[in-house]
Amino acid sequence: MKVSGFTFIRNAILYDYPIVEAIQSILPICDEVVVAVGNSDDETLELIEAIDPDKIRIIETVWDDSLREGGRVLAQETDKALAAISPDSDWAFYIQGDEVIHEKYLAVVRESMEKYLGDKDIDGLLFNYLHFYGSYDYVGDSLNWYPKEIRVVRIDPSIYSYRDAQGFRKGDNEKLNVAEIPAFIYHYGWVKDPRAMQQKQEDFNKLWHDDVWVDQHIAKAETYNYEAHVRSLKRFQGTHPEVMQERIQSKNWQFEHDPSFNKSSLKEKLKKFLRNYIGIDFSYKNYRIVKR
Numbered sequence: 001m002k003v004s005g006f007t008f009i010r011n012a013i014l015y016d017y018p019i020v021e022a023i024q025s026i027l028p029i030c031d032e033v034v035v036a037v038g039n040s041d042d043e044t045l046e047l048i049e050a051i052d053p054d055k056i057r058i059i060e061t062v063w064d065d066s067l068r069e070g071g072r073v074l075a076q077e078t079d080k081a082l083a084a085i086s087p088d089s090d091w092a093f094y095i096q097g098d099e100v101i102h103e104k105y106l107a108v109v110r111e112s113m114e115k116y117l118g119d120k121d122i123d124g125l126l127f128n129y130l131h132f133y134g135s136y137d138y139v140g141d142s143l144n145w146y147p148k149e150i151r152v153v154r155i156d157p158s159i160y161s162y163r164d165a166q167g168f169r170k171g172d173n174e175k176l177n178v179a180e181i182p183a184f185i186y187h188y189g190w191v192k193d194p195r196a197m198q199q200k201q202e203d204f205n206k207l208w209h210d211d212v213w214v215d216q217h218i219a220k221a222e223t224y225n226y227e228a229h230v231r232s233l234k235r236f237q238g239t240h241p242e243v244m245q246e247r248i249q250s251k252n253w254q255f256e257h258d259p260s261f262n263k264s265s266l267k268e269k270l271k272k273f274l275r276n277y278i279g280i281d282f283s284y285k286n287y288r289i290v291k292r
Contacts, residue, residue: 001090001091001113001114001117002031002086002088002089002090002091003029003030003031003089003090003091003092003093003110003113004030004031004032004033004034004085004086004089004091004092004093004155005023005026005027005030005032005033005034005092005093005094005095006033006034006035006036006078006081006082006084006085006092006093006094007019007022007023007033007034007035007036007081007094007095007096007097008035008036008037008038008061008074008077008078008080008081008096008097008165009035009036009037009038009044009048009097010037010038010039010040010044010063010077011038011040011041011042011044012040012042012044012047012048012097013042013043013044013047014040014041014042014196014199015192015196015199015200015203015204016192016193016196016197016200017097017098017192018097018098018100018188018244018247019044019047019048019097019098020047020048020051021100021241021243021244021247022095022096022097022098022099022100023035023048023051023052023056023095024051024052024243025095025100025101025102025103025241025243026093026095026101027052027055028103028106029093029106029109029110030055030093031055031086031089032055032056032057032085032086032089033052033055033056033057034056034057034058034059034081034082034084034085035048035056035057035058035059035081036059036061036077036078036080036081036084037058037059037060037061038060038061038062038063038077039060039061039062039063045058045060057084059080059081059084061077061080063077064076067207068206068207068208068209068210069208070163070164070208071163071164071165071207071208072163072164073207074161074164074165074207075160075161075162075163075164075165076161077165078094078161078165079160079161082094082153082159082160082161085155087155089155090113090117090154090155091113091117091152091153091154091155092152092153092154092155093109093151093152094150094151094152094153094168095151095185096165096189098187098188098189099151099185099186099187099188099189100185100186100188100241100243100244101127101183101184101185101186101241102184102186102239102240102241103241103242103243105182105183105184108181108182108183109125109152109181109183112125112152112179112181112183113125113152115179116179116292119292120154121177121290122154122177122178122179122290122292123153123154123156123159123168123170123176123177123178124150124151124152124153124154124159124168124176124177124178124179124287125150125151125152125178125179125180125181126148126149126150126151126178126179126180126181126287126289127148127149127150127151127152127181127183127184127185128147128148128182128183128184128185129145129146129147129148129149129184129185129187130184130185130186130187130236131145131187131189131190132186132187132188132190132191132236133190133191133226133230133233134190134191134226134227134230134233134255134257135191135251135253135254135255135256136188136191136236136240136244136248136251137235137236137255138233138234138235138236138255138257139233139234139236140190140231140232140233141232141233141234141259141262142231142232142264143283144231146166146283146284147281147283148180148283148285148287149166149167149185149286150167150168150176150178150286150287151185153168153176156170158170158171159176162286164207164208166286167286167287168286169286175286175287175288176287176288177287177288177290178287178288178289178290179289179290179292180289186240186241186244188244193252193253194223194224194225194226194253195222195223195224197223197224197226198221198222198223198224201218201224202214202218202220205217205218226255227255227257230257230261230262230263231262231263231264232259232262232263232264233257233259233262234259235259
């Protein structure tokens with residue numbers, strides 16, 4: 001069984017992306033990792049080149065900055081990396097620049113790949129998510145965070161990145177058949193220096209909206225105000241991936257939140273109760289779960 005990893009990145013240093021940690025986290029179970037490095041305003045290319053030249057294959061790309069609808073350019077860049085994977089691979093492990101998988105789940109992922117290798121009805125593997133917010137001590141607890149997503153797909157030319165690269169589809173807009181596995185992706189997209197976060201908010205929203213929308217909805221500031229955007233958080237009780245330890249120790253800002261001040265409507269509280277205690281999940285599902 002051959003496994004390829006793939007990802008895309010641009011301006012990793014400018015926006016403080018943990019892309020090095022993301023790639024390092026999947027390297028142990030990948031035979032190669034394809035990285036689409038976009039035209040950057042910093043030393044992102046050199047950063048990626050220094051990780052593991054024996055396993056990492058870089059393709060240099062140019063982002064279509066005129067494409068400003070629904071984050072579609074992110075899917076385009078994902079597809080470029082996916083298309084460059086060795087055709088003799090069996091599975092492709094996708095990791096975004098702000099995602100990391102804990103080493104304790106690698107054996108589960110590998111075993112699941114082996115288990116479903118011959119089951120052609122399974123297009124991919126579905127992971128659980130932890131969305132960190134503000135600091136490495138809190139995870140999002142509101143229903144606006146997506147709880148699961150596909151991060152391993154079968155090598156199949158009909159599979160492509162969907163919408164803003166959050167998930168995948170195949171053929172004529174068909175949802176993938178996936179097997180749910182007991183592994184988590186740690187999403188750190190909302191944990192970074194408030195200055196880098198503010199810059200990212202001002203620039204990345206241009207991938208979804210025009211300048212008028214950005215001017216009206218994104219506050220101009222030196223730093224991002226995490227406290228002003230809190231909905232519902234809970235303290236993280238587990239451990240972070242080993243590859244994240246140095247980054248966590250070097251954190252240079254403070255963020256504290258009292259969960260007793262969480263903001264949840266009665267409707268959201270009811271949906272949480274139904275999800276957590278009865279198993280009824282109202283979240284959007286860009287996949288079809290296949291039970292085996």
